[in-house]
Amino acid sequence: MKRNSALFAGYFLLIFFKLLIRFGLRFSTTFFLANLGNIFLWFGGGLIGWNFLFLDQLIWVYFTQPNNKISEEVRFLFTQKKWKQGIEVLKVKEYEMERLAFKSVLFQICWLVLVFFVLTSTSSLLGKGIIMGVGLHLLLKEWQDFKKWKRFDWLFWQIKREITLKEQKFYLYILTTFFILLSFIV
Numbered sequence: 001m002k003r004n005s006a007l008f009a010g011y012f013l014l015i016f017f018k019l020l021i022r023f024g025l026r027f028s029t030t031f032f033l034a035n036l037g038n039i040f041l042w043f044g045g046g047l048i049g050w051n052f053l054f055l056d057q058l059i060w061v062y063f064t065q066p067n068n069k070i071s072e073e074v075r076f077l078f079t080q081k082k083w084k085q086g087i088e089v090l091k092v093k094e095y096e097m098e099r100l101a102f103k104s105v106l107f108q109i110c111w112l113v114l115v116f117f118v119l120t121s122t123s124s125l126l127g128k129g130i131i132m133g134v135g136l137h138l139l140l141k142e143w144q145d146f147k148k149w150k151r152f153d154w155l156f157w158q159i160k161r162e163i164t165l166k167e168q169k170f171y172l173y174i175l176t177t178f179f180i181l182l183s184f185i186v
Contacts (some may be wrong), residue, residue, distance in 0.1 A: 056102035073124020
């Protein structure tokens with residue numbers, strides 16, 4: 001978890017400095033204060049995007065699988081206003097929550113189209129931060145699982161055939177390449 005936080009902060013800082021250089025990096029108090037709002041928009045958008053995938057679990061708990069044991073436990077904790085414990089259960093039981101809509105290859109293909117549209121058609125750092133935060137979260141999760149288990153089958157649940165390890169590696173490398181290239185567009 002701490003490693004993901006460091007990677008998140010490092011990525012968003014790196015892109016922010018890239019943006020500052022593009023717009024004429026001047027190390028002065030007035031320049032910093034003038035861009036303080038942009039800093040908050042960029043990092044705020046990134047945090048929203050990073051946590052956006054959490055909504056998928058809440059949808060699973062309340063709508064997709066409301067009769068599941070995990071769903072009942074989380075809803076009970078939330079009704080008791082034990083938010084922290086409920087969120088902890090969601091984190092721990094994430095891999096038992098099958099078929100999450102946002103954690104699928106089809107969602108990532110839609111994300112690629114959406115991120116290209118957002119990056120090329122808006123100047124909003126909030127919107128760009130949100131869309132890149134979603135992608136970074138998914139990409140890091142896939143790399144983590146690939147490193148740990150040498151596969152990330154949970155991503156391909158909508159595909160009706162077995163995805164080989166070679167195909168999974170190829171997909172991961174292609175997605176990482178697209179993410180890096182899209183980061184240059186920001």
